Amino acid sequence: MNPSSTHIQKRFPFLASLCLLILVVLNCGIIIDDQNPEYVKINAVYKEFLKLQKQKASEQEWEEFKSKVRQKLSPVIKKLEKTADSKHLALQNMLWATRDYLPLMLDDARLKKSINQFKFETCMAEAKRLLNQK
Incomplete structure (x- = not known):
């Protein structure tokens, strides 16, 4: 066996682990913010909404x-x-979250969570789940 093949064999577990980690990260959609600009904008608005509500x-x-x-x-x-x-x-x-529930939520969830806020959150959670499947 030559020295370079021994070196590769010693490094194989590390490289295999690194590749597996990269695949897991990509498949889990951990980098969702970079993938969908609409989601990012809607989520930023929602975070600001939560601040005002709080x-x-x-x-x-x-x-x-x-x-x-x-x-x-x-x-x-x-x-x-x-x-x-x-x-x-x-x-x-x-679309449902922003067009159908957000406008209502801006009126009826100012002091406490409303049904429209719950529906908005449900739609956004489902959107995130679906985006992460890709």
Whole structure:
């Protein structure tokens, strides 16, 4: 046996483990943020919503936030309306969350969680799950 093949044999367990780790990370979709810009935008809005909800924001703060959300997510909703369908269920769930539940949630979940917030969270969780399957 030559010295280079011995070196490769010693390194094989490490390289095999590294390859396996890379495959697991890619298959689990841990890097979801880089994969779907619409999901990232919607999730950023939701995080800001949760902050306002937690700090019991004033009526004026909520109205300003609603206006900002409309501006920020209007193009996202338009894009999702064109691309979401039964073959693209992750996009469909994001569309339902932003178009159907978020506007209602901005009014009825200011102080505590509402049914619309629950539905929004459910759709976004399903979208994330589906995106992670790819």
